[in-house]
Amino acid sequence: MAxxxxxxxxxxQLENVPAYEFINxxxxxxxxxxxxxxxxxxxxxxxxxxxxxxxxxEDVEFIEEMGIEPKTLEELKIICSVDSLRSGHEDAxxxxxxxxxxxLKLRKRRxxxxxxxTRDTVDRHxxxxxxxxxxxxxxxxxxxxxxxxxxxxxxxFNIMYPILFQRFKYVRAYQTLxxxxxxxxxxLRDAICCVSDLQVxxxxxxxxxxxxxxxxxxxxxxxFFFFNGTFFNDARFPxxxxxxxxxxxxxxxxDFPDFKTAKMEDTSFYDLKMKVGxxxxxxxxxxxxxxxxxxxxxxxxxxxxxxxxxxxxxTHKHRVVTRKCSVCHLYISRWITTSDALAPTDPCLxxxxxxxxxxxxxxxxxxxxxxxYAYVDPGTFN
Amino acid sequence: xxxxxxxxKADCEELLARxxxxxxxxYEQFLEVWRDMNFSSIFYSKPEANERRMFARLIMSVAxxxxxxxxxxxxxxxxxxxxxxxxxxxxxxPKEKIRIALKDWEDAMQxxxxxxxxxxxxxxxxxxxxxxxxxxxxxxxxxxxxxGEKKExxxxxxxxxxxxxxxxxxxxxxxxxxxEEIGNIHEHYxxxxxxxxxxxxxxxxxxxxxxxxxxxxxxxxxxxxxxNRTESEQQQDAGEGPSNQESSRRAQLIASIKSRxxxxxxxxxxxxxxxxxxxxxxxxxxxxxxxxxxxKRSPSLKTRTQLRFNTQGNESEGLTRLWCLSAVKEExxxxxxxxxxxxxxxxxxxxx
Numbered sequence: 225m226a227x228x229x230x231x232x233x234x235x236x237q238l239e240n241v242p243a244y245e246f247i248n249x250x251x252x253x254x255x256x257x258x259x260x261x262x263x264x265x266x267x268x269x270x271x272x273x274x275x276x277x278x279x280x281x282e283d284v285e286f287i288e289e290m291g292i293e294p295k296t297l298e299e300l301k302i303i304c305s306v307d308s309l310r311s312g313h314e315d316a317x318x319x320x321x322x323x324x325x326x327x328l329k330l331r332k333r334r335x336x337x338x339x340x341x342t343r344d345t346v347d348r349h350x351x352x353x354x355x356x357x358x359x360x361x362x363x364x365x366x367x368x369x370x371x372x373x374x375x376x377x378x379x380x381f382n383i384m385y386p387i388l389f390q391r392f393k394y395v396r397a398y399q400t401l402x403x404x405x406x407x408x409x410x411x412l413r414d415a416i417c418c419v420s421d422l423q424v425x426x427x428x429x430x431x432x433x434x435x436x437x438x439x440x441x442x443x444x445x446x447x448f449f450f451f452n453g454t455f456f457n458d459a460r461f462p463x464x465x466x467x468x469x470x471x472x473x474x475x476x477x478x479d480f481p482d483f484k485t486a487k488m489e490d491t492s493f494y495d496l497k498m499k500v501g502x503x504x505x506x507x508x509x510x511x512x513x514x515x516x517x518x519x520x521x522x523x524x525x526x527x528x529x530x531x532x533x534x535x536x537x538x539t540h541k542h543r544v545v546t547r548k549c550s551v552c553h554l555y556i557s558r559w560i561t562t563s564d565a566l567a568p569t570d571p572c573l574x575x576x577x578x579x580x581x582x583x584x585x586x587x588x589x590x591x592x593x594x595x596x597y598a599y600v601d602p603g604t605f606n
Numbered sequence: 607x608x609x610x611x612x613x614x615k616a617d618c619e620e621l622l623a624r625x626x627x628x629x630x631x632x633y634e635q636f637l638e639v640w641r642d643m644n645f646s647s648i649f650y651s652k653p654e655a656n657e658r659r660m661f662a663r664l665i666m667s668v669a670x671x672x673x674x675x676x677x678x679x680x681x682x683x684x685x686x687x688x689x690x691x692x693x694x695x696x697x698x699x700p701k702e703k704i705r706i707a708l709k710d711w712e713d714a715m716q717x718x719x720x721x722x723x724x725x726x727x728x729x730x731x732x733x734x735x736x737x738x739x740x741x742x743x744x745x746x747x748x749x750x751x752x753x754g755e756k757k758e759x760x761x762x763x764x765x766x767x768x769x770x771x772x773x774x775x776x777x778x779x780x781x782x783x784x785x786e787e788i789g790n791i792h793e794h795y796x797x798x799x800x801x802x803x804x805x806x807x808x809x810x811x812x813x814x815x816x817x818x819x820x821x822x823x824x825x826x827x828x829x830x831x832x833x834n835r836t837e838s839e840q841q842q843d844a845g846e847g848p849s850n851q852e853s854s855r856r857a858q859l860i861a862s863i864k865s866r867x868x869x870x871x872x873x874x875x876x877x878x879x880x881x882x883x884x885x886x887x888x889x890x891x892x893x894x895x896x897x898x899x900x901x902k903r904s905p906s907l908k909t910r911t912q913l914r915f916n917t918q919g920n921e922s923e924g925l926t927r928l929w930c931l932s933a934v935k936e937e938x939x940x941x942x943x944x945x946x947x948x949x950x951x952x953x954x955x956x957x958x
Binding site for chain 2: 267326334335521
């Protein structure tokens with residue numbers, strides 16, 4: 225009996241070793257918690273710990289395990305020294321002028337080509353991306369209690385943007401988020417930023433100062449993830465509804481197998497069974513649908529950001545060209561007007577200042593006839 | 607960055623092939639080849655942090671498969687040395703890690719055991735050094751996966767056949783145990799069939815005779831054929847005489863066919879007379895200009911609008927620009943068209 229149960233146990237373990245379902249496309253389905261346990265079982269804790277073991281101890285262990293003389297080890301160390309890998313060439317910031325490796329030949333051509341481009345301004349976005357990286361790279365928490373425990377798992381999610389613009393059909397715009405295995409699905413939901421959460425509804429041409437501070441996120445809190453046949457609903461607030469019901473009822477009348485439901489705030493990523501590289505769904509604001517892809521699962525490394533408070537961590541954001549005010553061409557639009565006799569186009573975009581100067585007199589009286597709505601630029605999160 | 611994959615793979619394979627030619631697994635030998643090729647210079651570039659990181663990530667993902675089956679032990683050793691060399695000579699901090707998947711870990715451990723048994727201390731030392739340097743990410747899959755990414759060409763996953771042991775699947779399948787088992791089953795089968803027929807007709811073949819010896823014979827013939835073939839291939843490689851000539855003759859033939867077919871120009875139909883095809887000599891430079899024109903994009907919305915407004919604006923110079931509410935300043939001189947970077951010069955130029 226015991227042998228049989230251990231056999232079953234083993235089978236279960238094998239099931240959770242991720243392998244390709246389709247080569248280079250996605251993996252088979254595996255339980256993330258068990259996957260982590262499997263890694264921790266086969267690894268020596270030293271290998272994934274944050275502190276480096278002393279080299280002397282390593283040496284002694286190596287000598288003992290291999291049964292070799294200390295002299296042999298010394299020889300090995302000299303032979304395998306890292307310094308001997310380096311070449312005499314000291315200028316690492318330039319491609320050598322007469323490369324023979326084909327990679328370098330290509331890079332040399334690329335570098336020469338880039339020099340022909342005249343770009344003397346530093347790319348703002350590049351600077352910003354670097355800054356974003358600098359916040360998190362190798363960060364240790366100030367408070368030791370916020371340190372991520374060793375052997376924790378980091379999951380990488382790509383969240384695709386819904387098709388906001390026509391061109392998003394061709395560019396796969398996404399943001400990348402790192403979450404910890406012990407975090408809840410609701411943590412991921414809160415970290416996803418999407419412009420449809422920020423919309424403000426209503427027409428405000430008569431009362432431009434009265435724009436309410438409530439955005440869609442505060443009004444419509446329902447959302448769900450659809451992972452692997454289960455709807456994970458957000459039920460943290462009394463206003464939340466099970467918006468997956470529509471889909472489920474529709475499916476029920478069409479002879480689909482039943483879907484399960486669960487609460488996203490009660491589920492951690494360790495409880496999930498998922499496929500790496502497989503498309504899943506995040507739905508919020510009723511019909512704002514994001515494709516969600518788990519691209520990577522791995523153990524935490526000592527060079528990762530180790531501050532638990534910074535997770536979920538955004539590591540990549542697609543940047544969108546912002547729509548500028550059509551008057552000043554300088555500031556990002558805040559207002560959109562329609563049936564506006566003063567505007568050159570219909571609809572027309574304005575920044576806050578230009579909108580007020582153009583459409584109202586000194587006393588704040590409305591000039592002309594138009595409808596004004598608040599406009600949230602898709603580039604807000606740049 | 608993916609455009610670098612081809613050259614990087616070529617470079618790595620050249621290094622591995624040169625190491626394979628030494629017929630050794632010693633690190634000194636590897637180091638000699640490494641230094642001779644000046645391989646650490648592969649990371650040299652303008653210090654653009656992001657580009658460097660992406661490149662390091664790429665080269666790690668190219669190099670790490672060589673550490674795993676189906677490659678031979680020697681290539682796997684070379685793969686390990688290569689990862690060690692790359693990991694230590696990359697120019698970014700924190701260093702880019704080597705990804706190792708859970709399903710491959712057992713192979714790595716088996717590799718380590720083999721090395722212990724054969725007392726390859728340099729291999730063991732380097733593997734342990736990488737582990738203690740925290741050079742690995744322990745991951746679910748060997749590469750990050752993202753559904754619906756562009757399909758790469760097959761080159762990426764193609765394995766270099768010279769680095770792999772000749773396949774021995776048929777031999778593995780038919781072992782002596784299996785033969786015995788088949789023999790037993792065969793006997794059983796014979797008995798069963800005989801029991802069905804009360805009086806067996808001597809002319810009727812109830813079962814195939816001598817199944818086991820035949821099977822064994824087939825396997826032996828296969829393995830001897832495989833061995834002979836590799837032998838003869840090696841001989842051919844050594845004395846490149848006849849095969850070389852043959853291939854060059856073939857190349858000449860193809861070239862002559864090509865020149866004939868490109869030498870003629872089909873006459874266009876009447877409606878296309880204004881765009882009559884012209885014969886362009888198939889020299890490198892001209893050809894490369896011709897190719898991109900094939901998939902010429904329609905002008906962008908911006909240029910189209912500009913064109914439209916420019917034609918109108920010619921009549922009344924001081925016209926306000928409708929879409930930006932500001933007066934037209936002096937017309938910009940037409941910008942010089944940027945030439946796009948050509949990633950594959952071999953493909954577009956030099957058609958012969």
